[in-house]
Every structure is written in structure tokens, then in C-alpha cells.
Amino acid sequence: MLLSRTVSLGFVQARMLRKKVHWIPTSLDKAWKVDPEQLDSALYKSGPRSLFIMNYPSNPTGVSYSDDELAALADVLRYHQAIVISDQIYGHLNFRGNYASIARYYPEGTIISDGISKWVGAGGWRMGFFAIPPELRPLQDAMAVVASETFSSVSAPIQYASVAAYEDHPDILRYKTAECAALKMITRTAVNMLNSVGARCVPPDGAYYVFPDLGSAPALSHVNGRVSSVDVARWMARKRGFVCLPGTCFGRPENELTFRMSLVDFDGEKVIEALEAAREKSGAFPEGDELLQCIAPHTDRLFRGLHELCDLLANDSFLE
Numbered sequence: 001m002l003l004s005r006t007v008s009l010g011f012v013q014a015r016m017l018r019k020k021v022h023w024i025p026t027s028l029d030k031a032w033k034v035d036p037e038q039l040d041s042a043l044y045k046s047g048p049r050s051l052f053i054m055n056y057p058s059n060p061t062g063v064s065y066s067d068d069e070l071a072a073l074a075d076v077l078r079y080h081q082a083i084v085i086s087d088q089i090y091g092h093l094n095f096r097g098n099y100a101s102i103a104r105y106y107p108e109g110t111i112i113s114d115g116i117s118k119w120v121g122a123g124g125w126r127m128g129f130f131a132i133p134p135e136l137r138p139l140q141d142a143m144a145v146v147a148s149e150t151f152s153s154v155s156a157p158i159q160y161a162s163v164a165a166y167e168d169h170p171d172i173l174r175y176k177t178a179e180c181a182a183l184k185m186i187t188r189t190a191v192n193m194l195n196s197v198g199a200r201c202v203p204p205d206g207a208y209y210v211f212p213d214l215g216s217a218p219a220l221s222h223v224n225g226r227v228s229s230v231d232v233a234r235w236m237a238r239k240r241g242f243v244c245l246p247g248t249c250f251g252r253p254e255n256e257l258t259f260r261m262s263l264v265d266f267d268g269e270k271v272i273e274a275l276e277a278a279r280e281k282s283g284a285f286p287e288g289d290e291l292l293q294c295i296a297p298h299t300d301r302l303f304r305g306l307h308e309l310c311d312l313l314a315n316d317s318f319l320e
């Protein structure tokens with residue numbers, strides 16, 4: 001199994017199955033993305049018919065891949081005859097609205113994983129699916145056997161509702177447009193706030209996460225590389241009640257001060273209602289500062305927490 005050094009799934013399952021994980025290095029300077037050369041090197045080490053798991057837009061970084069980047073990765077994967085699980089659970093939350101799957105460039109070796117828990121906000125329904133190519137039919141049959149002995153199937157009402165979600169009804173399309181506009185503004189504002197106090201953070205391409213490196217912030221620069229992200233996460237929670245996950249949860253080194261921040265502490269229903277009201281009034285969803293002002297009354301708690309965190313990073317000091 002091959003995983004990038006910024007991934008939220010796979011390594012726990014591999015450990016349970018006693019399978020070896022081949023880690024592919026990623027870095028902030030390359031926007032946390034896997035490049036073809038690194039993938040090629042890892043595949044040579046892992047051997048034929050390896051499994052590579054991709055998640056894009058990514059949890060924890062929010063970054064995604066362009067068509068050219070996906071095509072280059074696909075060439076490497078096809079050469080090595082690797083199997084890809086393309087986790088596209090955040091695909092509908094791509095801010096540019098032009099999401100592409102690696103299955104477009106490597107259809108015979110790509111298993112698409114998707115569901116409605118993120119973009120429709122229906123996590124409790126537990127509705128997800130795999131799209132498996134004919135070339136991998138034996139694997140599909142084996143998966144079906146396991147599924148039939150565990151959860152069997154999703155209930156029929158949930159299946160019908162899920163079909164409606166994927167039918168591109170005008171109401172669904174408007175909802176997705178408003179949702180992505182709000183999340184893009186929220187994440188970009190958070191990135192600007194964090195970078196203004198010395199953090200290094202890549203603007204996400206989708207989803208609702210940011211993954212800053214806080215090591216150069218004034219409160220932490222004197223201990224950067226000497227303390228663990230777990231200790232700093234506890235410090236931030238204790239000092240300001242700000243809770244986030246340390247980078248070690250996603251395969252990052254223990255003394256790298258990276259953290260996943262999930263920016264969802266706001267009333268999403270009221271945000272969507274405010275944007276819809278603005279659209280009905282002007283004929284289009286607001287943009288820029290107008291959009292931020294539109295959603296501000298319903299995201300106050302989230303941004304108040306971010307302001308508290310930025311004040312801590314700028315004006316306090318971590319004590320070893």
C-alpha cells in the first residue's frame with residue numbers, strides 16, 4: 001500500500017491487516033502534493049499490483065490536482081500496473097467547479113470512492129459507493145462477498161434520496177454553488193489570518209480544511225523542531241480552547257508543527273439561507289467582501305476562535 005505523507009486514511013487499516021505501508025514524501029513547498037517522480041520511486045520499491053490511495057481535495061490539506069498533474073500520475077500508475085483508490089468524497093466541494101478524476105486518465109486501474117456525507121452534509125446516513133472498472137471485476141466480487149456478510153446494503157429510502165442528490169437538479173446545483181462559495185471564503189480568510197501571524201499555509205482548492213505549518217509563528221519559532229505537534233495542540237486547546245489535530249495524525253513527522261483545522265463551527269443552514277436571499281435580491285450570489293459580510297453574522301463563533309488563535313500565536317510564547 002502506498003500513502004502520501006498527508007493522508008487521513010489507510011495506514012490504520014494497513015496496520016490492522018499487517019500490511020506494509022510505503023510512504024510517499026510531500027512538502028508544503030509543493031502544496032503537499034505527490035509528484036510523479038516520487039510516486040515512480042515508491043512503486044519500484046513496493047512492487048507490482050500495489051495499491052495507491054488518493055484523496056483530493058485532500059483531508060487534511062484541502063488541495064487538489066489539476067488535469068495535467070492527474071495525467072502525469074496516471075502515466076506512472078499505468079506503467080507499474082498499480083491499483084488506485086480515488087477517494088473523491090470532497091470532489092463536489094471543489095471551489096473551481098471543474099473537478100476531474102484520475103479515472104479519466106487511468107480508467108482501467110482506478111476505483112472511485114464517493115458518497116454524500118460531506119457535500120450534502122448527510123454523514124449520519126452512511127451512504128457511500130465504489131465505482132469499479134470491468135478490468136477489476138474479481139476484486140469487485142470479493143468486496144461484494146465481504147459486504148454481504150457485514151452491512152448488506154443501505155436502506156431503500158436513503159438510496160432513493162441519494163439518487164436525487166446526484167441528478168443535478170437546479171436546487172442541488174444552487175446549493176452546491178452557495179456551499180462552495182461560502183467555504184472558499186471561509187478557508188481563504190482563515191489562510192490569510194494565519195499567514196499574517198507568521199504561519200505558512202497553502203490556500204485549499206476545496207473542502208473545509210486548512211493545514212498550516214505554525215513553526216515560524218512568534219509564539220513557536222523558538223521551539224520549532226524541538227517540541228511535538230501533539231504538545232502544541234494541547235497547548236492551544238488549554239490556552240484558548242482551540243481544538244485541532246496535530247500533523248502526526250496524517251503521517252507527518254512528530255516535531256513538524258503542522259495541524260489540521262476543520263473550519264465547520266458555524267450554522268451552515270443560516271449561511272446558505274443568507275446567500276440564497278442575496279441571490280434572490282440581486283440575481284447572483286455575492287462575491288468578495290460582500291459575500292464575507294453576508295455570512296459574517298452566522299460565522300461569528302468560527303472567526304472569533306481564529307482571532308483568539310492568531311492572538312495566541314502572535315503574542316504568547318510556548319514554554320517547554
